[in-house]
Amino acid sequence: MAESSVDQGVVTDADAQRRFRNALAMFATGVAVITAPRAGEVPVGITVASFNSVSLDPPLVLFSVDRRCLSLADLRSAPRYAVNVLAEAQQEISNRFARANSGKWDGIHFGNLGDRHVLLPDTLATFECEPYAMHDGGDHVIFIGRVVRHQARHDGRPLIFFGGKYRALEDSPAAA
Template identity: 50%
Template sequence: MTIEPRLFRNALGCFATGVTVVTARSPAGEPVGVTVNSFNSVSLDPPLILFSIDRAASSYPVFRDAVHYVVNVLCDSQRELSQRFARSVGQRWDDVPHATWDSGVPVLIDCLANLECAREAVYEGGDHVILLGRVLTLAHREDGRPLLYYRGAYRGLGD
């Protein structure tokens, strides 16, 4: 049975997800970021997470080879940030407040959570690559509401 990609995407869109921006540094030291909603926890002990990235994404080579990256879990007031990092071109980092932790990877400010990770493994996954990361450092807020993505649109809790 052949599954048409648009129908598959529409079916997957029925599953509401949180929205993240994953950040890293290019080999030249430039900050890189991409919007990701294919993010999951894997294990509590050791603390492992995963996300996947499209092989066609301009930032794919950076994330495939990155030793460290940060998963930034967005709050509902960061929709513009998600849209900015979802674009394939443009000045993504202009006026984006960020800090760095031990690995030197950009950490976005005011997110619900930030998870600094070391690459644990990389797996092939069709037109995507699955990156497994070990969480080294984290921070999270007790307040705030998540930015959600459902049926092709941004949502908030209660929408």
């Protein structure tokens, strides 16, 4: 196993940063799109792999957003946001919401939201949240949301991100 030390908690040079990122990429995750309404404009939408559960009581989840993301300011002030967990067939949706300054919502109908959450269709699960806390996460901001409503379907297959690539779940169970 390749070893790399982190100098006093700071990943300085580009090569060390790449090795750190590659090591983190060994943690397989699902993929989600965070959506939030924006007054008078198309909603916020950003692809994340940093979604995770936090607490059952109260029901809390988290995700982190790069400080360079254009959506950050709107997410920080959003009155509510939703986590849309993508299915295997939704790679195009993941790529679309991972592209800044693009027509992320082209062809997607979201209608007049009023005070409703923005939910993407055909996902595996959705978690509608109200903002609970925001924390400094270095070059990211950590969002903790309190789940006010959730839905899930258990017959679908997840989109997986591992080693910097999309993957599909194989049904063979992990060796005991």
